[in-house]
Amino acid sequence: MTDxxxxxxxxxxxxxxxxxxxxLYIILALFAVYYLLPLFVMVTTSLKSLEEIRTGDLVxxxxxxxxxxxxxxxxxxxxGIQCEGVRPYFWNSVLIAVPGxxxxxxxxxxxxxxxxxxxxxxxNIIFALMLFGCFIPFQVVLLPMARLLGMMGIAGxxxxxxxxxxxxxxxxxxxxxxxxxxxxxxxxxxAAKVDGATFLRIFxxxxxPLSLPIIVVSIIWQFTQIWNDxxxxxxxxxxxxxxxxxxxxxxxxxxxxxxEYNVDMAAAIIAALPTLLVYVVAxxxxxxxxxxxxxxx
Amino acid sequence: MAPILxxxxxxxxxxxxxxLKDINVAIExxxxxxxxxxxxxxxxxxxxxxxxxxxxxxxxxxxxxxDMTNVxxxxxxxxxxxxxxxxYPTMSVAKNIxxxxxxxxxxxxxxxxxxxxxxRQLQIEPLLNRRPGQLSGGQRQRVAMGRALVRDPKLFLxxxxxxxxxxxxxxxxxxxxxxxxxxxxxSMVYVTHDQIEAMTLATKIVVMKAGxxxxxxxxxxxYNRPANLFVADFMGSPAMNLIPAxxxxxxxxTTIEIARREGEPIVLNDPRAKDLPADVIVGLRPxxxxxxxxxxxxxxxxxxxxxxxxxxxxxxxxxMTHLGGKPVTARxxxxxxxxxxxxxxxxxxxxxxxxxxxxxxxxxx
Numbered sequence: 001m002t003d004x005x006x007x008x009x010x011x012x013x014x015x016x017x018x019x020x021x022x023x024l025y026i027i028l029a030l031f032a033v034y035y036l037l038p039l040f041v042m043v044t045t046s047l048k049s050l051e052e053i054r055t056g057d058l059v060x061x062x063x064x065x066x067x068x069x070x071x072x073x074x075x076x077x078x079x080g081i082q083c084e085g086v087r088p089y090f091w092n093s094v095l096i097a098v099p100g101x102x103x104x105x106x107x108x109x110x111x112x113x114x115x116x117x118x119x120x121x122x123x124n125i126i127f128a129l130m131l132f133g134c135f136i137p138f139q140v141v142l143l144p145m146a147r148l149l150g151m152m153g154i155a156g157x158x159x160x161x162x163x164x165x166x167x168x169x170x171x172x173x174x175x176x177x178x179x180x181x182x183x184x185x186x187x188x189x190x191a192a193k194v195d196g197a198t199f200l201r202i203f204x205x206x207x208x209p210l211s212l213p214i215i216v217v218s219i220i221w222q223f224t225q226i227w228n229d230x231x232x233x234x235x236x237x238x239x240x241x242x243x244x245x246x247x248x249x250x251x252x253x254x255x256x257x258x259x260e261y262n263v264d265m266a267a268a269i270i271a272a273l274p275t276l277l278v279y280v281v282a283x284x285x286x287x288x289x290x291x292x293x294x295x296x297x
Numbered sequence: 298m299a300p301i302l303x304x305x306x307x308x309x310x311x312x313x314x315x316x317l318k319d320i321n322v323a324i325e326x327x328x329x330x331x332x333x334x335x336x337x338x339x340x341x342x343x344x345x346x347x348x349x350x351x352x353x354x355x356x357x358x359x360x361x362x363x364d365m366t367n368v369x370x371x372x373x374x375x376x377x378x379x380x381x382x383x384x385y386p387t388m389s390v391a392k393n394i395x396x397x398x399x400x401x402x403x404x405x406x407x408x409x410x411x412x413x414x415x416x417r418q419l420q421i422e423p424l425l426n427r428r429p430g431q432l433s434g435g436q437r438q439r440v441a442m443g444r445a446l447v448r449d450p451k452l453f454l455x456x457x458x459x460x461x462x463x464x465x466x467x468x469x470x471x472x473x474x475x476x477x478x479x480x481x482x483x484s485m486v487y488v489t490h491d492q493i494e495a496m497t498l499a500t501k502i503v504v505m506k507a508g509x510x511x512x513x514x515x516x517x518x519x520y521n522r523p524a525n526l527f528v529a530d531f532m533g534s535p536a537m538n539l540i541p542a543x544x545x546x547x548x549x550x551t552t553i554e555i556a557r558r559e560g561e562p563i564v565l566n567d568p569r570a571k572d573l574p575a576d577v578i579v580g581l582r583p584x585x586x587x588x589x590x591x592x593x594x595x596x597x598x599x600x601x602x603x604x605x606x607x608x609x610x611x612x613x614x615x616x617m618t619h620l621g622g623k624p625v626t627a628r629x630x631x632x633x634x635x636x637x638x639x640x641x642x643x644x645x646x647x648x649x650x651x652x653x654x655x656x657x658x659x660x661x662x
Contacts, residue, residue, distance in 0.1 A: 188383050191379055194370045
């Protein structure tokens, strides 16, 4: 913009552009603040003492930072009659989410591979039925699932909850992997067949190594679903196998007397941290994986 | 010697649609068989059937004397090169080439030795540690061939391997495949829609249309004695001139009468043709309609025609005129004096003329 022959009209339009840009940034910043405000309140409240919460301002920064509420939430807060904090339930959630994510992702990968690359008779119908499974509301399956878990003898156990989440997740993970593998030319399978590779060998040596972006998508999706699930967790668990979401509810709703907002906030943040972490670590692959199919297609 | 590939009465249906009908082909060891035809003629399907990648609906396939009709691709002792190269994207070039051996449990020392041989043969040694994504089209093509060569199979299958390359590279690779075939003495089946590729590479050509074999023969048989109008039109560039004409028996031979746009019809005498029907289609290659004075013999006759278009093509000049209601191409030398709009003298050489029956398209002579 150091052109000597710069005309006033063009300078004016350049000025307009800059103003527009700044306006845009300001609006975006406002939205960001608005969106981040609840998190801000949660974090600050969790760092305040109960005394300060009662007397102070909701959006004010803590006068004195204390981690007592976090300690309480983690290992002392009462969930009904037990007072061990969210810690045991947090580990329950880990025990449910990790196998649930791994199994449903692996099954989805195999399903997607078969449906996309080994087109058998009725493959499309089976895929359509699996897609249909994605749209069945949780509530509809509660009673039949309870009956099934009872018959299988895993009602109220962690393997039971893993089973439920795997079943519910397969529709989604199959969809992800199928759409990803459909963009891979079928000649790859043909070449490997001529080379002498078997069904599983082709999957293991050729397709899985190609799948990192879509595996990340599947992991984020499934982890978020399973970790944040409340309905299955509250319906199919019993004392000792409840996930962290259920414990959080119990801490917040079943305490009597003075409401310990700082503990509630700390517990809520603890319950939300793992999903946040997964997004931060794997987020860039998430976007890449979601768009990979559409770009190549 | 037993044929290396023997296909008998092969049928292939998708539901009620017949893709391949009664295919019978056999080749001897060392043959280079080219399957050629327009898109959708079933040539790639036939290749996939030979590879065992598509089940067949009827008939039998034998490779090296053994019945392979129901044998899985990995046990057919074949190697295949694909149109999209189908290199394994996450593996290095070396791993791509050795994957087949690794899967089959060949020991590491043998793998290394064969890899080194093939890499030298195809001059891809500097590329061995690269990924397919880092290679150019021609390099990928070489790697795909390396993957086939290293297997040392009874039969090589090529599915339009050059169609993704640019024109110049395609000609280079074509020559390379041909010299590979000569050096190895291997048996190959090659699918293409490019009739020039078919002519240059093949020892035996199968021309297909709509799932039916139109003609099987050596390149010169196919070129000089096409079995029907389809083959005549499909093979050769520019295409064979197919001129409607009237035939009349005249003593020992036949008089052929071809309508001109202006003036009397051209009358040509073919002393060798006998018993032609009254209506025929005369098939003459562009090179058999030439400048007067370059061809001699009793089969050469001259006639004047008005020139429509002149297309210089470097070595030759193609001169278009109109005969029997059809545009006709003549191949003249590059210094021809023919000019658009003028009348020029053409020499018709009937030595290699083909006659076809207009209704059925079958060859008559």
